[in-house]
Amino acid sequence: MSITSFSQLPLNPALAKRLIDLNYVIPTAVQSASLQPVLEGQDLVVKGKTGSGKTLVFALAILNKLQLQLQTNDVQALVLCPTRELADQVAQEIKSVAAMIGNVKVQTLCGGVSIEPQMRSLQHGAHIIVGTPGRVEEHVLNGSLILTEVQTLVFDEADQMLDMGFTETLESIAMYLPQMRQTLMFSATYPDKIMKLATQYMRSPELIEAQEEQVHHSIKQTFYRLDNNKMRFNALRVLLMQHQPQSCIVFCNTKAETKRLFEELRQTGLACVELHGDLDQGEREWSLLTFANKSANILVATDVAARGLDVDEVELVINYHLALEPQTHVHRVGRTGRGEHKGVALSLYGEKETFKVDQLIELYGQALKHGTLPSHSLLEKPAYKSNMVTLMIEGGKQQKLRKADIVGCLTGEDGISFKQIGKINIYDVQAFVAVKREAAKPALRKLNNSKIKNKRYKALRA
Ligand code: ADP
Ligand code: MG
Numbered sequence: 001m002s003i004t005s006f007s008q009l010p011l012n013p014a015l016a017k018r019l020i021d022l023n024y025v026i027p028t029a030v031q032s033a034s035l036q037p038v039l040e041g042q043d044l045v046v047k048g049k050t051g052s053g054k055t056l057v058f059a060l061a062i063l064n065k066l067q068l069q070l071q072t073n074d075v076q077a078l079v080l081c082p083t084r085e086l087a088d089q090v091a092q093e094i095k096s097v098a099a100m101i102g103n104v105k106v107q108t109l110c111g112g113v114s115i116e117p118q119m120r121s122l123q124h125g126a127h128i129i130v131g132t133p134g135r136v137e138e139h140v141l142n143g144s145l146i147l148t149e150v151q152t153l154v155f156d157e158a159d160q161m162l163d164m165g166f167t168e169t170l171e172s173i174a175m176y177l178p179q180m181r182q183t184l185m186f187s188a189t190y191p192d193k194i195m196k197l198a199t200q201y202m203r204s205p206e207l208i209e210a211q212e213e214q215v216h217h218s219i220k221q222t223f224y225r226l227d228n229n230k231m232r233f234n235a236l237r238v239l240l241m242q243h244q245p246q247s248c249i250v251f252c253n254t255k256a257e258t259k260r261l262f263e264e265l266r267q268t269g270l271a272c273v274e275l276h277g278d279l280d281q282g283e284r285e286w287s288l289l290t291f292a293n294k295s296a297n298i299l300v301a302t303d304v305a306a307r308g309l310d311v312d313e314v315e316l317v318i319n320y321h322l323a324l325e326p327q328t329h330v331h332r333v334g335r336t337g338r339g340e341h342k343g344v345a346l347s348l349y350g351e352k353e354t355f356k357v358d359q360l361i362e363l364y365g366q367a368l369k370h371g372t373l374p375s376h377s378l379l380e381k382p383a384y385k386s387n388m389v390t391l392m393i394e395g396g397k398q399q400k401l402r403k404a405d406i407v408g409c410l411t412g413e414d415g416i417s418f419k420q421i422g423k424i425n426i427y428d429v430q431a432f433v434a435v436k437r438e439a440a441k442p443a444l445r446k447l448n449n450s451k452i453k454n455k456r457y458k459a460l461r462a
Contacts (some may be wrong), residue, residue: 002032009035011254012064014100020094028053039064039183043202045185045194047209049334052309054186055090058154059097061184065151066127068102073125074149078177080133080170082160082307084110084281085288089310090156091130104128109145111135112281119144133161133169140176147176152184159194160307166199170202174201188307190326219333219343222371223357224351233264234379235348236320240270241378242299243344245316246387247291250300251332253321261320269383272298275305293423293434295390303328303366306335309452319347321358326363328355346371388422389440392462393431393447396456401431405452407437408437415446432462 003009006019006027027035030048038044038061048054062077079094081087091108098104109118109131115138122144129136129145139145148233153174155161161170181203187194190209198205224239228357236250250265252258255276262274273287273296284305290296292311299306303323317336323329329347337343349357361368395401403424410433411418422434435443440461447459 003027003036004032004283006035009060010039010064011060012101014102015060015063015097015424018097018100021100024056029171030054030208031057033210034036034208035060037183037206037208041065041182043183043205045187045190045198045202045205045207045309047187047190047207049188049331051310051334052210054156055093056097056186058152058156058186059094061182062094062128062152063098063101066098066101066104068104068127073105073127075129075145075147076149077127077128077152077154077276078136078147078150078173079130079154079156080136080161080173081130081156082132082164082166083305084112084132085284085309086157086307087130087132091128093130094130106130111138115139117320128163133166133173137173140173147173148178150177150181152182153177155183155185155187155197157187157307158185158197159189159191160304162193162197164193164304167193170197170201181305188331189325219337219345221345221347221369223334223347223349223368224371224373226348229350232320232348232350233261234376235373237265237268238263238374238378239318239346241381242374243316243346244384246297247311247314248298248316248318249306249314249332249335250298250309250318250320251306251323251359252300252302253324255302257320258300258302258305263302263388265298270298271383271386272300273294275299277302277305286345289425289432293390293425293432294388295434295462296384297384297386303332307331311335314346317343317345319345322347322349322353322360324356326356326359329360330363361383385437388434389436389437390462391433391435391440391443391447391459392434393433393457393459394429395452395457396427396429396431398429399453399455399457401426401452401457406431409450409452410443410446412446412450414442416443 030052032047034044034057038057066076079090081090087108087110091106095106105126106128107126111134258276265272273291275287291299314336317333333345406424410416416439420436420439425432444459
């Protein structure tokens with residue numbers, strides 16, 4: 001049975017109230033179809049595109065049966081994600097939903113950072129672990145992570161974990177889990193491999209698939225046929241200059257192409273950043289931060305790196321090459337036009353890619369709209385600029401800086417207006433605030449000339 005309101009669910013009252021606070025009013029299609037069975041303890045395979053609200057499904061599955069009153073610090077839920085960014089995002093969402101039900105400890109365990117601090121932290125116990133398979137396995141094997149009390153096991157973006165070659169790692173982790181548990185699997189696509197994984201780890205799982213119809217019709221798609229490959233770069237540039245998006249993802253099929261294209265675009269003066277598997281942790285965070293706060297307008301990305309990342313209001317998606325699989329195309333263009341926003345997706349393709357166009361026509365069941373490229377005279381104009389710029393403040397969590405302190409300072413006497421302030425991100429010893437370009441100078445002056453919580457912090461344009 002599908003539900004039409006969260007109030008129909010047998011939820012812990014604190015969780016139900018929290019959903020209202022978070023403004024989660026109407027369940028998404030995926031949530032509507034899967035929450036009831038999930039809360040009854042059923043094993044599920046849930047197929048749904050990025051942005052369909054899958055995280056909340058497993059967050060509620062985990063939190064609704066979490067036993068806090070037992071004062072136990074045993075790990076009660078394990079969520080496996082393919083990448084560190086996803087793990088961070090998932091952990092954040094779980095914490096946010098859990099905010100009202102007591103002191104829930106959520107620990108992320110991802111590679112790329114040293115293992116010792118994680119081991120020390122695990123000694124204090126954690127209720128929920130969110131991590132990447134490799135690092136979780138390491139902890140399990142060296143005994144720092146005990147999984148015998150796990151009640152809920154979640155594979156998020158399962159298809160991607162399999163594509164990344166984690167099959168054996170998952171097998172190895174599963175050996176340490178109790179038989180009696182609920183297992184939930186989330187995936188954007190549903191290849192045979194997923195079925196195999198499901199039969200291996202789940203008890204008579206039900207497959208839930210939310211209709212993707214919306215995807216096909218709420219997004220305005222235009223295709224551009226290129227006569228030769230040399231035109232591709234300038235075709236992209238004129239489209240960017242025509243649309244001047246403040247938030248655009250350009251998809252490439254390979255890491256090498258992503259890097260090359262990013263370099264070339266950057267040289268034209270456009271505010272772009274890159275996202276692919278070869279970036280280190282700091283670089284990735286920087287790309288995501290500046291793209292999300294809109295001081296970088298264009299994110300050049302591979303599918304794998306951009307998968308599942310939750311950035312709202314992506315105005316425009318451009319396929320620099322058509323995706324290798326039609327399903328991936330659907331997934332890419334689904335990144336724009338979430339919720340009420342109407343999305344726009346543009347795709348470039350050459351002679352060798354026409355078979356992919358045929359596959360898409362078959363998938364969508366209709367002809368694809370083709371366009372002609374705008375005039376190349378647009379290339380003579382200077383690159384358009386981002387509306388926002390990022391300022392860096394040399395103080396963060398360790399100095400107990402909070403968003404409200406920064407907003408308070410900025411909007412104080414001779415400062416800037418609230419409307420000119422964008423996203424604020426606070427890290428350990430630094431904070432980043434996005435402001436409207438025209439407010440950057442006064443904002444910097446204000447930050448550098450005032451005290452926040454009785455201390456002066458240096459601020460500069462990042
Ligand atoms: P997925 O994992 O399917 O890609 P997410 O779980 O990341 O999608 O959800 C995408 C966005 O939608 C998130 O910002 C989330 O907070 C929001 N969201 C999820 N469910 C709802 C809902 N019922 N109402 C409004 N927003 C929602
Ligand atoms: Mg997700």
